[in-house]
Every structure is written in structure tokens, then in C-alpha cells.
Amino acid sequence: MNYQETLDYLYQSLPMFQRVGQSAFKKDLTNTLALCKYLGNPERKFRSIHVAGTNGKGSTSHSLAAVLQAAGYKVGLYTSPHLKEFTERIRINGQEVSEDFVVNFVGNHQVFIEQLKPSFFELTVGMAFEAFAQEAVDIAVIEVGMGGRLDSTNVIDPILSVITSIGYDHMAFLGDTLPAIAGEKAGIIKYQRPVVISLDQPEVREVFDQKASMMQSDIYHAIDFFEVQKTGQENGFSKYQVFDKQNVLQLKELVFGLNGNYQRMNLPGILTACYLLQKLGYNISLESIQHGLAEVVHLTGLKGRWQVLQNQPIMICDTGHNEAGIKEVLAQLDTYQYHKVHLVIGMVQDKDVKSVLMLLPKAANYYFCQAKIPRAMPAENLKVLAAEYELVGKAYQDVETAINAAKSEAQADDLIFIGGSTFVVAEIPDL
Structure with missing residues (x-):
């Protein structure tokens, strides 16, 4: 099969939530675990950051990838859905995987795929993990597709988890109250792995605190570390004043390449995650943070955000x-x-x-x-x-x-x- 034939095969053979909705949703991780085992567990061959949330998880994922790239690391980035091309879902240092990689992955594993019958999303998660393992990335930023606890990406053991805002979305799958939805998102919190909560929402704070306590995970509420206020525009970019509440990054002014005013809610979580990455041994300078966030669109290819x-x-x-x-x-x-x-x-x-x-x-x-x-x-x-x-x-x-x-x-x-x-x-x- 050529590339277009491979895409047609994926779209026609595998249920795709983005296209058909509920019939493509799987309520357990069985298929993903089976696929990863068949592939030799590529998700264990690189370090990762896991990002969940109702709104803001895509912007946060791209921003963290951009900062890590600016710091000199080889960075994988998995996001969904794609806007124009399927290959947008899997990037390494901002470059989409090749069409040949997609063709070869499907061709090499077609027999198993047809036996397992995974969803479209389950297969693309496995494909991303294989790409990141093959390319020996230093770290990969993995965006949750939907929810967290039962999302196909939730087979990784990340060094850090980030949960952005919680709102009403996908309620047929995640619950019809904010605490219920937060409980599903909290499913990405792993045993003794730190977690950042980007936005302070009193109605769900206890959900995250209890889950972190249960998992013996250190929890970092971004509101305790940073406050940001938009001060204007500079050369088309949003400009922010950053109040560092614990003197951990000493960053007073920031130019951000994502222009939506709502990014003010994502920035405290992004900055707190950068601080924790420093604590975990990553060589991330203030210059890397400033450059990565200013050039996030150029570095990662993000589209469609204001x-x-x-x-x-x-x-x-x-x-x-x-x-x-x-x-x-x-x-x-x-x-x-x-x-x-x-x-x-x-x-x-x-x-x-x-x-x-x-x-x-x-x-x-x-x-x-x-x-x-x-x-x-x-x-x-x-x-x-x-x-x-x-x-x-x-x-x-x-x-x-x-x-x-x-x-x-x-x-x-x-x-x-x-x-x-x-x-x-x-x-x-x-x-």
C-alpha cells in the first residue's frame, strides 16, 4: 500500500472516535497493552511527560515540547486529533513522522492489527511509541486523547504528569459533574510521580489531592508557584508579567507565541512543570524557557490556537x-x-x-x-x-x-x- 491507501485502510478498517463517536470508545486498556507488548513495549524505552485536561492540554503539550527542544533535547510529541495531516499526531523535534514510517508500520504489523482489531486511536498511540523508541528521543510529551484513566496513552510511566483545566466535555464517557470528570483525569497520576495541577478549581482540588495522596505522589498546584497577567502584545505575540511566588524561576516578563487570552490559565502550569523538570535533572535555562515559549508555533508546528x-x-x-x-x-x-x-x-x-x-x-x-x-x-x-x-x-x-x-x-x-x-x-x- 502507498501512503494514501494506508490512510484509507486505517480510516475504513479501524473505528475512529473523531469520526464516528461512541462506537469507537474502548472502556479498558486491554488492546493498547496487547499492542505495546507485541511491539516490544516501546513505551518503556523513553522518558515521558503525560498531559491531561479538558481545555489547554494541547497548548501545554506543545509548549513543554518547545521548551525542551530549546534546551537542546530530542523531543517526541504525540497529540490528537490532527488538523490537516495524519502525521501531525507524531512529531520529533517539531518534524512530523514520514509517510514512509506510517506505511511501513501498518504494512509490517497488518496481520496482528487485523487480529487485535484496535481502535484508530489505540493504533496511533502504539505507532507513536514505536516512533519515539526507534528515534531514541530523550523525552516525549504525550497528550491524553480523552479523559485519562482509560485513555490509551495511560500505559506510560511518566516522570511528570500535568493536568490542565477541568470542564464539561465528553460527559457521556467521563461523568456529568466536575468532580467525576476530574476523577477520570486524575487517573494519569502515577505512583510516586509528581503531578502539576495547572488551574485552581476549588470544586475539584480535593479529587486531585486525594488521588495524589493515594499514589504517594507529590502534587504541585501551579497557583502556589506562579501568577501571570497579560500586559499586551509585542510583534504579534502575547506579553505577560510573571509573579514568581516562590522565587524558583526568577522570571518577571514573558513573551508567548500563543495568542489566546486563555493561555494565561495554561502558563502557570507550564512554568511549574519547567521548574519540576529542572528539579528532575533537566538542564533547562531561563533562556530556554523564554525562547521555547516565544517560538512554540515555529518549534512544534501548532495550529489553530487563536x-x-x-x-x-x-x-x-x-x-x-x-x-x-x-x-x-x-x-x-x-x-x-x-x-x-x-x-x-x-x-x-x-x-x-x-x-x-x-x-x-x-x-x-x-x-x-x-x-x-x-x-x-x-x-x-x-x-x-x-x-x-x-x-x-x-x-x-x-x-x-x-x-x-x-x-x-x-x-x-x-x-x-x-x-x-x-x-x-x-x-x-x-x-
Whole structure:
């Protein structure tokens, strides 16, 4: 098989949660453990950092990888889902694995794959571990797919775990209260391995403290170490003042290459993790932290986080897709000066769509669309549901058509925002 045939085989043969939803979700780690054993347990051949959370885990994962790269380490990075190309999921020093690696991995192990019948995600996790072991990375940053306790990535024994914010998402799988969801995320806390909690949320703090105590793990609440305040922009980058509460990094000012205002909630956890990596023996200088965070997009290839796509009219995309994420998106939109706002919005059917629609501004022009995945809510259905919340617009059968419609109607002093789903952002042309 060539590369495209290999991808077609993966998409068609293996259940993929991003495309089909619940039917692809496995409630145990049996398949992942079996796959890793068959591959010779590659996950034991490199050190790792494990990152979970509802929002912020992707930005945090890329940021830690960038800092470690800036410090001179060979760094693996596993994230999901991909936006444009499958190979985005597996990177080494910011470079995606080759198409040949994907083809050879599937071809060499196809017989076992067809016997085991893993999910798409289970297979890609094993593929990532194999790539990192083959390339002998110094350390790999592994982002959880969903939850934590039962996520396929949770077969690693990381040197450090990081848990970002907890919010309402994937409630059919993780629970319908924040403590229940936090309990699933806390499943990545390993025996006698330190854990960083990025955001102080009183309603779930006890969940993490109890789990860490049970696992005899040192727990570091980032709020006890750092406070950050955004002070403005510098050459298109966000600029922050950092208050070091325990004098551990002596960092007063920071330029961050990720522009969403919500990054202020991720930075304390990222900085606390950097401090702990220093304690664990990693040679990470302040210069490495500053360079890595300023150049995170260039170093890791991260896309879709408050990304400005054009000016006049300004057009921005962001992958925020649940209630907490959309609240932050809307708060940042309020910081812009514009005549009229045009929202290109698509969502997936198994999300709490109504909780998001309740937040959206009634005065905006709407362009409802659907990504090319089975989970996508049909644009016409989204339009009808949105009308119940006095959100008025037209339905478009694909993302590109909706964007073109918004661009044709927007004036130079307007603002276009594209989002509602990672999969909508993924289909933006030339992203």
C-alpha cells in the first residue's frame, strides 16, 4: 500500500472516535497493552511527560515540547486529533513522522492489527511509541486523547504528569459533574510521580489531592508557584508579567507565541512543570524557557490556537469547542474593535450544543456549516436549533463555502471568526 491507501485502510478498517463517536470508545486498556507488548513495549524505552485536561492540554503539550527542544533535547510529541495531516499526531523535534514510517508500520504489523482489531486511536498511540523508541528521543510529551484513566496513552510511566483545566466535555464517557470528570483525569497520576495541577478549581482540588495522596505522589498546584497577567502584545505575540511566588524561576516578563487570552490559565502550569523538570535533572535555562515559549508555533508546528488568518477584514480561528472554551473565545472577541462580527460555526452532534448556543451573541451574522465527518451536526439542524436562541444565519453544506460567504459579506472593518469545532478549523483552506 502507498501512503494514501494506508490512510484509507486505517480510516475504513479501524473505528475512529473523531469520526464516528461512541462506537469507537474502548472502556479498558486491554488492546493498547496487547499492542505495546507485541511491539516490544516501546513505551518503556523513553522518558515521558503525560498531559491531561479538558481545555489547554494541547497548548501545554506543545509548549513543554518547545521548551525542551530549546534546551537542546530530542523531543517526541504525540497529540490528537490532527488538523490537516495524519502525521501531525507524531512529531520529533517539531518534524512530523514520514509517510514512509506510517506505511511501513501498518504494512509490517497488518496481520496482528487485523487480529487485535484496535481502535484508530489505540493504533496511533502504539505507532507513536514505536516512533519515539526507534528515534531514541530523550523525552516525549504525550497528550491524553480523552479523559485519562482509560485513555490509551495511560500505559506510560511518566516522570511528570500535568493536568490542565477541568470542564464539561465528553460527559457521556467521563461523568456529568466536575468532580467525576476530574476523577477520570486524575487517573494519569502515577505512583510516586509528581503531578502539576495547572488551574485552581476549588470544586475539584480535593479529587486531585486525594488521588495524589493515594499514589504517594507529590502534587504541585501551579497557583502556589506562579501568577501571570497579560500586559499586551509585542510583534504579534502575547506579553505577560510573571509573579514568581516562590522565587524558583526568577522570571518577571514573558513573551508567548500563543495568542489566546486563555493561555494565561495554561502558563502557570507550564512554568511549574519547567521548574519540576529542572528539579528532575533537566538542564533547562531561563533562556530556554523564554525562547521555547516565544517560538512554540515555529518549534512544534501548532495550529489553530487563536490564529489570525488575514486582515481587513480580520479573520481568526480557534479550536475552542466546549462551554468553557467558547466563553474564553467570546471574551477575547470583546477585546477587538470591529463594526460587525461574522461567526462561521459548526459543531458535532455528541457535544452539549445548547450550552454553547446559549452563550453566542444574538447580534452576529451566522454561517452554519458542517465538517466532513459523520459526527458533524448537519448545518441545517444547527441553524434550526440556533434559531431557538435567536441566532440567525444561513446553512452551508461545507466549511469552505461558509467561509467564502462570510468573506463576501464582511466589510474591511468587520471581524470573521471560524470555530465551534476542531474539525471545522481543520477544514479551513490553507491553514
